[in-house]
Amino acid sequence: MFGSLSERLQSVFAAVRRDARLTPESVETALREIRLALLEADVNFKVVRAFIDRVRDRAVDRSVLESLTPTQQVVAIVRDELRALLGDGQGGLPPSRQRPQVVLLLGLQGAGKTTTTVKLAKWLERQGRHALAVSTDVRRPAAIEQLRLLAGDAGVRVHEPDPGTSVAARAAGAVESARSLGFDVVLVDTAGRLHIADDLMGELETLKVAVEPSELLYVADAMTGQDAIKSAGEFNRRIGIDGVVLTKMDGDARGGAALSVVSVVGVPVTFVGDGERIDDFHPFHPDRLVSRMLGMGDVLSLVEKAEQVVSREEASRLELKIRRNDFTLQDMRDQLTAVKRMGPLDRLMDLIPGMGGMASQMPGDVDPRALGRTMAIIDSMTPRERGRHQIINGSRRRRIARGSGTTVQEVNRLLKQFVEMRRVLRSVGAGSRARKGKRGRRAAPLPPGMGFPGR
Amino acid sequence: MSLLERLRTGLRRTADQLRGRFDGLPDARPAARGARGGAVAAIDTLDALEEILLEADLGVAATTRLVEAARDRAGDGDLRSVVRAELLRVLDAANPAPAPAARPRVVLVVGVNGTGKTTTVGRLARLVMDAGERPVICAADTFRAAAVEQLEVWARRVDADFVRARPGSDPAAVVFDAISSGKARGRDVVLVDTAGRLHTRSNLMGELDKIRRVAGKAVEGAPHETLLVLDATVGQNGLSQARAFLESAGVTGIVLTKLDGTAKGGIAAAITAELGVPIRYVGVGEQIEDLLPFSPVEYVDALFESGW
Numbered sequence: 001m002f003g004s005l006s007e008r009l010q011s012v013f014a015a016v017r018r019d020a021r022l023t024p025e026s027v028e029t030a031l032r033e034i035r036l037a038l039l040e041a042d043v044n045f046k047v048v049r050a051f052i053d054r055v056r057d058r059a060v061d062r063s064v065l066e067s068l069t070p071t072q073q074v075v076a077i078v079r080d081e082l083r084a085l086l087g088d089g090q091g092g093l094p095p096s097r098q099r100p101q102v103v104l105l106l107g108l109q110g111a112g113k114t115t116t117t118v119k120l121a122k123w124l125e126r127q128g129r130h131a132l133a134v135s136t137d138v139r140r141p142a143a144i145e146q147l148r149l150l151a152g153d154a155g156v157r158v159h160e161p162d163p164g165t166s167v168a169a170r171a172a173g174a175v176e177s178a179r180s181l182g183f184d185v186v187l188v189d190t191a192g193r194l195h196i197a198d199d200l201m202g203e204l205e206t207l208k209v210a211v212e213p214s215e216l217l218y219v220a221d222a223m224t225g226q227d228a229i230k231s232a233g234e235f236n237r238r239i240g241i242d243g244v245v246l247t248k249m250d251g252d253a254r255g256g257a258a259l260s261v262v263s264v265v266g267v268p269v270t271f272v273g274d275g276e277r278i279d280d281f282h283p284f285h286p287d288r289l290v291s292r293m294l295g296m297g298d299v300l301s302l303v304e305k306a307e308q309v310v311s312r313e314e315a316s317r318l319e320l321k322i323r324r325n326d327f328t329l330q331d332m333r334d335q336l337t338a339v340k341r342m343g344p345l346d347r348l349m350d351l352i353p354g355m356g357g358m359a360s361q362m363p364g365d366v367d368p369r370a371l372g373r374t375m376a377i378i379d380s381m382t383p384r385e386r387g388r389h390q391i392i393n394g395s396r397r398r399r400i401a402r403g404s405g406t407t408v409q410e411v412n413r414l415l416k417q418f419v420e421m422r423r424v425l426r427s428v429g430a431g432s433r434a435r436k437g438k439r440g441r442r443a444a445p446l447p448p449g450m451g452f453p454g455r
Numbered sequence: 456m457s458l459l460e461r462l463r464t465g466l467r468r469t470a471d472q473l474r475g476r477f478d479g480l481p482d483a484r485p486a487a488r489g490a491r492g493g494a495v496a497a498i499d500t501l502d503a504l505e506e507i508l509l510e511a512d513l514g515v516a517a518t519t520r521l522v523e524a525a526r527d528r529a530g531d532g533d534l535r536s537v538v539r540a541e542l543l544r545v546l547d548a549a550n551p552a553p554a555p556a557a558r559p560r561v562v563l564v565v566g567v568n569g570t571g572k573t574t575t576v577g578r579l580a581r582l583v584m585d586a587g588e589r590p591v592i593c594a595a596d597t598f599r600a601a602a603v604e605q606l607e608v609w610a611r612r613v614d615a616d617f618v619r620a621r622p623g624s625d626p627a628a629v630v631f632d633a634i635s636s637g638k639a640r641g642r643d644v645v646l647v648d649t650a651g652r653l654h655t656r657s658n659l660m661g662e663l664d665k666i667r668r669v670a671g672k673a674v675e676g677a678p679h680e681t682l683l684v685l686d687a688t689v690g691q692n693g694l695s696q697a698r699a700f701l702e703s704a705g706v707t708g709i710v711l712t713k714l715d716g717t718a719k720g721g722i723a724a725a726i727t728a729e730l731g732v733p734i735r736y737v738g739v740g741e742q743i744e745d746l747l748p749f750s751p752v753e754y755v756d757a758l759f760e761s762g763w
Contacts, residue, residue, distance in 0.1 A: 036515055042690030045509045109713065110569025110686060141608030142601040149600035194716045221569060225512035225690025227718035248568060251653040253692040 008037035013075055027059050027074065034078070041256030042225045047085070047263050055081050082290045085259055089243075089268025091283030093120070095129065096214040100178040101185045102171075104211070106204060106239065107219035108231055109140075109192030112247035112273060114147050116219050117189040119273060119281035120245075121156040124185055132183040134159040134174035136167045136207065137191035147189055154278045157183070167191075167203055168210035175211050188213065195234035204239050216241045217270065220261065222249045228257035229264040236265050243270035246284070250274040262286075322425045329418060330386040333378040336371060376404040377414050389418060500534050501526060508538075511721035511758055514691050517728055539755055542724060546751035549733040551708055554679070559591065559637040561645045561670050561677035565663060565704050566684035567696055568651030571712040571738060573602060575684050576648040577609025578738070578746035584613060588643035591616040593633030595626035595666065596650040606648050612743060616642060626650065626662065627669040634673035647678070654699030663704045682735060684710045687720030697726040708735035711749070715739045719758055 012033040031052050038048045055077055058064070064073045095101060103120070105113045114135070121131040133151050135158070137143035144160075151158045159174035171188045178186045188211065193200035208216070218232055218241040235241055246258050249272050258269050269284040318335075321327050378386065380403030385392050392400070392415060401408045501522055508518040524541045525534045554560065562579065564572050576592060583590040592610045596602035597620045610617035618636055620629035630647055637645045649666065652659035670677040683706040685693050700706045709727075711720045714737050723734050734749040 039509065039515050040691050042512075042692070045506060108688065108716070110571055112569055140605070142605035145604050146599070146601035153600070194713070196716060221686070221688070223567070223686075223690060223692040223696075224688050225693075225718065225722065226510045227512070227688045227716065228690075230717045231688070248653065251567065251655050251692065252695055253690075257690065 008040070009034065009078075012037065013078075022059075022064075022074065024060050027056070030074065031056055031059075038256060038259075041254030042223075042228070042260075043256035044226055044229050044260035044264065047229075047260045051081060051085060079290055082259075083286065085263045086286035086290060087262050087268050089270065089284070089286060091268075091270055091285050093124070093215060093243075093270065095184070098212075098214045100132070100175060100183050101215070102175055102188065102211050102213040103185060103215045103217060104188045104190065104204075104208065104213040105217050105219055105245070106190045106235060106241070107192060108194065108221075111192065111219045111221045113192065113219045114143065114150060114189050116217075116245050116247060116271075116273060116281075117147065117187050118150045118154050118156055119278055120217075120271065121151070121185075121187055122154055122278050123271075123281050125156075129184040130157075130182075131185040131187050132157050132159055132174055132178040132181070133187045133189065134170055135189045136170045137189060138167060138170075139191045143191065159186075168206050171207055171211045186211075195231045195238075201234075201238045208239060215243065217243050217245050218267070219245045219247060220257065222246050222255045222258065223251065223253040224257040226260075229260045232261045232265045232267075236267065241265070241267050243268055245269075245271045245273065247273040250276075250280065325422065325426050327422055327425055328387050329378055329381065329389055330383070332418060332421070333375060333386070336375055336378075340371060373404070373406055373410065374414060377401075377406055377411055380404040389415060504534055504538060507759070508721065511719040512690050512693075512725075513721035514694065514725045517721075517725040520728075535759060539759065542755045542758075543751055545728045546724060546734070546755070549727045549731050551733045551735055555676060557674060557676050557679055559634065559642050559645045559674060560679045561634060561647065561674060563647045563649065563663075563666065563670070563678040563681040563704070564684060564710075565649050565681060565700055565706070566651060567653050568599075570651070570684045570686040570689075572596075572651060572684045573606050573609070573648050575682075575710050575712060575736075575738065575746065576606060576646050577613065578743055579646050579682075579736075580609070580613045580615045581743050582736075582746060583644050583646070584615065589616075589641075590644045590646050591618060591633055591637040591640075591642045593630055593645055593647045594619045595629045595633075595647050597622055597624050597626050597629070598650040602648070602650065609743075616640065627666045630666050631669050631673050634670060634677065638674065654696045660699065660703040663700075667704065678705075680708060681706050682708050682710050683732070684712055685720065685723055685726075687711055687714045687723075688716065688718040689720070689722055691722065693720075693722035694726055694729065697730055697732060701730055701732060706732055708733055710734075710736045710738065710746075712738035715741075715745075721758065724754075724758075 012030055015030070015033070034055070035048055035052050038051065039045060043051075055074075058077045058081075059074050064077070093103065105117055105120075107113050114137075117133050117135075121133055124131045133147060133156055135144040135147040137147075148158050148160065159170075159177050161170050161173045165173065171186075174186050174188065177183075188207070190204065190207065191200070193204070195201065216239060218235055220228060220232060224231075232241070232244065244258065244261055244267055246255060246269050249255060261267070262269060269286070271281060272284045273281050318327075318331065321331060377400060380400045381392070385396065385400075397408050397411045397415075401411050404411075504525055505518055505522050508521055509515070513521070521538050521541055525537045528537050564576050564579070566572050573596065580590045580592055592606060592615050594603040594606045594617070596606070600622075603619050603622070607617055607619065616636065618629065618633035620626065626649065633647065634645050636642075647666070647670075649663065650659075652663075654660065667678055667681075681700075681704050683697060683700045683704075685696070689696070697706065697709070709723055709732055711723045711734055714720060726732055727734060734751075734754070736746050737749050737754070739745050739747060
């Protein structure tokens with residue numbers, strides 16, 4: 001996510017870093033590039049102008065230009081200003097004292113409110129909180145049906161009053177029902193509406209009075225352009241919003257609209273939706289995003305993703321195996337399965353420091369099908385072969401190639417990569433033992449799949 | 456009501472409400488420029504022009520081109536008419552090809568999630584019927600929950616034939632069924648609603664390719680038109696969407712929806728300029744008749760309406 005914006009910014013900084021000494025002119029050139037990058041990322045042009053001016057004011061300061069490391073200083077200024085722009089929100093949905101906690105989801109047509117409602121319910125469930133969803137979209141054909149089907153698939157409970165129940169009564173009924181059934185949160189999905197449709201905004205006001213939500217989340221499409229601040233601003237003025245949920249972040253949208261909304265409307269981005277699976281939904285962390293935009297990677301998110309799919313026991317069991325140097329093809333297969341569960345590879349690459357630009361440089365290499373082929377090869381081995389790769393001779397290789405629909409060359413390459421991987425892992429294992437002695441603290445377990453050889 | 460009137464009402468409503476609300480932002484235009492005497496007016500106007508174009512989501516590339524065109528010809532009259540003429544030249548150059556004579560004519564409606572494809576198909580059916588032709592509506596969105604039900608409501612409203620798929624079934628098969636049914640009943644047009652897909656998902660884009668191949672087997676030359684539905688609020692990503700859908704689905708025209716808000720969908724004009732894909736229809740309201748054939752003159756005038 002935010003891919004192209006960070007690529008643009010990274011190339012700007014690469015250019016800046018080449019200059020040993022900065023002059024006001026070279027700062028100006030860099031600023032012009034940053035301005036272009038931000039405008040092309042759909043950051044509102046007024047926000048861009050203010051941003052550039054603030055960076056310029058600080059960057060052309062004599063103490064910066066004459067310092068020993070002027071370019072690093074400029075990068076630091078841009079980082080500070082981006083952080084200031086994005087705010088220091090923590091993301092997520094903190095519990096309130098309200099019982100049940102009522103959350104209203106609002107926004108324009110097609111922003112993704114209904115999908116977000118179900119994704120949020122599932123996220124809450126992972127936090128051990130139970131949500132009841134209700135649709136108040138009595139206008140769009142089959143909108144209520146859509147929530148019911150989506151929620152049904154995800155195992156989320158939906159409050160379903162009689163057809164013909166009014167908007168406010170539907171929501172109030174859900175709150176009542178949640179109270180008696182012991183749900184923690186009520187998620188109220190609303191009809192998409194234009195911020196200038198007076199009657200429909202009035203309906204939201206009524207709804208707000210009826211259920212007294214503790215949180216009003218504005219759902220916004222990440223692909224939105226300059227209009228983002230007008231619509232979000234107007235929703236905020238008439239109804240009041242507490243946070244923004246940014247949807248469809250899995251495309252190549254640069255998501256600059258988010259920056260605009262946060263800085264102009266003054267509400268934080270709380271969640272990001274970045275995929276068609278119900279679990280593709282995460283709290284938003286401005287700090288990590290800034291690091292990623294500037295190409296500093298985002299190890300925290302990577303570790304969190306890894307923790308989601310690999311239990312701690314599994315990780316320490318693996319670590320032990322690596323130390324003893326009995327990492328087998330079967331272990332590699334388990335790792336690949338875990339990697340697959342973590343999501344598309346090119347997105348994982350963005351999280352690794354220094355790897356951000358790599359995915360785009362070798363699009364052919366990050367072929368998700370390569371992963372499938374690697375797994376097919378391992379699947380075509382006998383359990384004994386998976387445990388002891390040394391026994392895989394020529395005739396076994398031919399059989400494996402036939403069984404997996406690949407070639408002997410591919411099998412050879414995989415085995416070579418596996419041996420290489422074992423060698424690397426052994427030195428990592430030894431290294432972590434050495435450090436343990438020195439610092440009295442164990443090195444973090446290797447994130448699963450970091451040595452992934454499937455390319 | 457004409458497109459211009461509709462847009463004007465929409466825009467005026469907006470302009471009245473929003474005027475002054477966003478003026479609190481720091482205005483960074485250096486005051487020093489004011490001291491340069493005669494040049495001030497022209498530069499200031501070029502800056503103002505740039506702002507209007509950027510704010511309408513035309514994007515940096517198209518905006519720069521237009522501003523330069525205005526600067527070059529600043530001598531002959533006021534900037535607005537120069538830019539207006541330039542924009543019209545671009546929009547008029549991309550004339551849609553005449554509708555093919557095939558029967559039934561197959562129209563594929565594609566786009567990313569949430570742009571209004573299903574609603575657009577319902578409204579296109581209405582336009583087709585107004586022109587005295589009989590449509591078949593085909594619900595090939597087998598992915599999104601309740602998409603088929605939503606389209607069925609529209610089909611009933613306009614009283615058109617409706618061919619539906621079971622959720623999760625192969626969309627290409629439904630398209631084939633719909634075309635066969637259209638042929639058997641002697642219908643004029645088959646309108647195909649497809650599932651929303653992000654243009655970056657290559658497997659889903661490949662599915663469109665399959666739908667096209669299967670349609671081509673059912674009737675010669677199908678799909679005869681492929682309309683990309685763009686949300687007017689979309690920013691620079693619209694160009695990326697158009698490129699991807701042009702490449703893998705052979706888009707022949709754009710439908711610009713939700714123009715009744717405050718967004719102006721300028722990226723559509725940038726797409727026409729860059730890729731030569733014409734804008735065919737605009738969606739300007741909540742009613743079934745709120746889909747109108749695109750008129751470049753009215754669009755360009757509306758683009759400048761509230762800004763100047």
